[in-house]
Amino acid sequence: NKPLLSQCYNLMDFESVAKNVMKKTAWGYYSSAADDEITMRENHEAYHRIWFRPKVLVDVKNVDFSTTMLGTKVSMPFYVTATALGKLGHPEGEVVLTRAAHKHSVVQMIPTLASCSFDEIVDARQGDQVQWLQLYVNSDRAITERIVRHAEARGCKGLFITVDAPQLGRREKDMRSKFVDQGSDVQNGQETDTSQGAARAISSFIDPSLSWADIPWFRSITKMPIVLKGVQRVEDVIKAIECGVQGVVLSNHGGRQLEFAPSAVEVLAETMPVLRSMGLENKIEVFVDGGVRRATDILKALCLGAKGVGIGRPFLYAMSAYGFDGVDRAMQLLHDELEMGMRLIGCTSVDQLNPSLVDTRNLGSH
Numbered sequence: 001n002k003p004l005l006s007q008c009y010n011l012m013d014f015e016s017v018a019k020n021v022m023k024k025t026a027w028g029y030y031s032s033a034a035d036d037e038i039t040m041r042e043n044h045e046a047y048h049r050i051w052f053r054p055k056v057l058v059d060v061k062n063v064d065f066s067t068t069m070l071g072t073k074v075s076m077p078f079y080v081t082a083t084a085l086g087k088l089g090h091p092e093g094e095v096v097l098t099r100a101a102h103k104h105s106v107v108q109m110i111p112t113l114a115s116c117s118f119d120e121i122v123d124a125r126q127g128d129q130v131q132w133l134q135l136y137v138n139s140d141r142a143i144t145e146r147i148v149r150h151a152e153a154r155g156c157k158g159l160f161i162t163v164d165a166p167q168l169g170r171r172e173k174d175m176r177s178k179f180v181d182q183g184s185d186v187q188n189g190q191e192t193d194t195s196q197g198a199a200r201a202i203s204s205f206i207d208p209s210l211s212w213a214d215i216p217w218f219r220s221i222t223k224m225p226i227v228l229k230g231v232q233r234v235e236d237v238i239k240a241i242e243c244g245v246q247g248v249v250l251s252n253h254g255g256r257q258l259e260f261a262p263s264a265v266e267v268l269a270e271t272m273p274v275l276r277s278m279g280l281e282n283k284i285e286v287f288v289d290g291g292v293r294r295a296t297d298i299l300k301a302l303c304l305g306a307k308g309v310g311i312g313r314p315f316l317y318a319m320s321a322y323g324f325d326g327v328d329r330a331m332q333l334l335h336d337e338l339e340m341g342m343r344l345i346g347c348t349s350v351d352q353l354n355p356s357l358v359d360t361r362n363l364g365s366h
């Protein structure tokens with residue numbers, strides 16, 4: 001008994017529907033975040049402390065919010081970020097997101113730990129659709145090298161190395177829901193295994209020894225642009241520039257890793273003025289993700305200097321609740337919100353978005 005898709009009017013609506021229709025384990029894995037989920041809530045709430053300073057009497061009859069990310073032209077300034085285990089939410093998994101991304105001309109980032117195989121997700125690509133690879137670095141670097149070279153050979157246009165997960169965060173909702181669904185195993189004496197949750201089961205793919213010293217090696221094995229996903233302070237953005245990578249994603253992994261990691265938009269507001277003062281703002285593409293639910297969030301991030309934003313859970317929820325049609329509608333809603341938002345702040349193209357259009361005086365006051 002779920003609402004009609006046409007009754008979903010914004011991205012949050014998909015979350016409420018998904019919560020009711022998803023299996024407890026899947027809901028637990030998708031919705032959980034670290035510890036008390038304070039960073040996850042903050043990701044969303046930080047945007048509420050930024051207000052616009054709109055311009056009036058601008059001819060906004062025609063607005064265009066297309067842009068480029070890592071050299072790829074996209075119709076809207078967001079991308080589908082990597083989220084593992086797509087088949088927990090929908091039997092077809094990540095390829096559902098591939099089809100929707102194609103329909104709306106946005107980029108999909110393919111997770112290392114997808115439910116579909118990497119090749120299935122690449123095979124689902126249509127026309128000149130662009131995909132990136134999210135990489136969890138294996139401690140066996142030969143495996144990592146094979147994954148990277150294969151992705152490049154299959155046409156991936158960006159390598160996003162996740163750097164915020166030397167160990168997986170503790171996601172208690174995930175642990176509990178696993179416990180409920182597989183409670184019977186406790187009686188079989190396998191309590192520790194079953195209480196670990198889906199996230200723990202995949203942690204063996206992660207190498208805690210990964211460091212800055214490894215980055216030149218990645219540059220030597222691929223020509224794909226390299227982006228570090230999960231950077232959380234301006235000092236590390238500067239190091240990333242020094243390492244010669246093409247981008248960073250300011251991100252705390254949707255609040256799933258370090259509890260009390262700052263929201264990406266707050267790090268962004270701190271980062272861009274420093275880069276500008278050092279003349280480095282054009283040396284790197286800065287992306288953000290976490291808590292983006294409205295086109296106004298996207299526009300705020302772009303005003304502050306982001307090249308684009310990643311969106312995770314909303315597309316998973318839309319997919320889990322309504323399949324392709326859900327993700328399609330979620331993207332269409334963002335499109336419509338973007339058009340309205342651009343008009344109402346008085347901009348007709350993304351290159352007009354700039355810091356004078358936002359008031360961040362309250363951003364730092366939590």
Ligand code: FNR
Pocket residue numbers: 029030031043081082083084111112113134162229251252253254255256289290291292310311312313314
């Ligand atoms: C993620 N994220 C993630 N990141 C990554 O680098 N590799 C991964 O495998 C995953 N898997 C994953 C699963 C699920 C269920 C979620 C919700 C998130 C983090 C993701 O790429 C992104 O940083 C956040 O999801 C952004 O926050 P929102 O949009 O979900 O609030």
